[in-house]
Amino acid sequence: MCDHSPHDHHTDFGFIVDVPEIRALIEETQRLTTAMSSHAERVKALRPAFSRLLATDGWLPDAFAQPDRTSAMGGGIGQYALYRASDGSLCLFSLVVPAGASTPVHDHLAWGLVGVYRGVQQDTTYDRLDDGSDAGRADLRVASQQVVSRGGFYTLLPPEGDIHYVSTVSDTPSVSIHLLANDTACVWRHRFDPDAGTVAAFRSGYSNVKCAATPDLGP
Numbered sequence: 575m576c577d578h579s580p581h582d583h584h585t586d587f588g589f590i591v592d593v594p595e596i597r598a599l600i601e602e603t604q605r606l607t608t609a610m611s612s613h614a615e616r617v618k619a620l621r622p623a624f625s626r627l628l629a630t631d632g633w634l635p636d637a638f639a640q641p642d643r644t645s646a647m648g649g650g651i652g653q654y655a656l657y658r659a660s661d662g663s664l665c666l667f668s669l670v671v672p673a674g675a676s677t678p679v680h681d682h683l684a685w686g687l688v689g690v691y692r693g694v695q696q697d698t699t700y701d702r703l704d705d706g707s708d709a710g711r712a713d714l715r716v717a718s719q720q721v722v723s724r725g726g727f728y729t730l731l732p733p734e735g736d737i738h739y740v741s742t743v744s745d746t747p748s749v750s751i752h753l754l755a756n757d758t759a760c761v762w763r764h765r766f767d768p769d770a771g772t773v774a775a776f777r778s779g780y781s782n783v784k785c786a787a788t789p790d791l792g793p
């Protein structure tokens with residue numbers, strides 16, 4: 575059992591927050607990963623278990639629901655690993671976005687589910703119009719905007735809906751819960767500047783665990 579202090583951790587993998595509610599979701603994800611080869615079918619089958627976690631109070635320690643003023647992502651955004659598979663195949667984390675702050679426009683490069691646990695977020699997704707042949711350029715167009723409140727969630731099935739940003743539109747920080755089929759904060763992915771039409775390698779990092787050092791500067 576973790577001591578629930580995110581900055582004084584001893585476990586970098588496995589159940590960093592070891593509570594029955596998280597174990598239930600991870601075990602259901604592992605069961606469905608074995609049982610289903612289709613990402614779309616698996617994500618659909620996970621909806622009840624994910625919805626249950628979002629609807630349940632009391633399992634997220636307060637320390638994992640705080641902004642992080644030292645955030646590598648900027649804006650005081652906290653990203654706290656709750657569970658990390660040691661093989662990089664799955665993670666669960668909380669994302670804390672202070673009132674009025676926004677994430678960079680980014681991608682995830684993995685299937686998953688993202689839902690709001692506290693506060694209210696606005697989710698803006700983009701379509702990518704170019705073919706990706708220029709590593710530094712990306713032509714994006716807003717595809718959708720939605721306001722997501724407690725219990726609301728959406729799914730990620732790359733490339734569909736994989737490029738987005740979220741903003742907190744409540745007066746209090748928003749806390750969202752992310753279940754993704756990679757080690758999201760430690761893999762090299764992309765951040766985009768839609769106005770400039772540029773894209774760059776991006777590794778957000780967690781607020782509570784360190785990513786392994788890597789000479790890889792990203793895709």
Ligand SMILES: [Fe+2]
Binds near residue numbers: 681
């Ligand atoms: Fe995201």
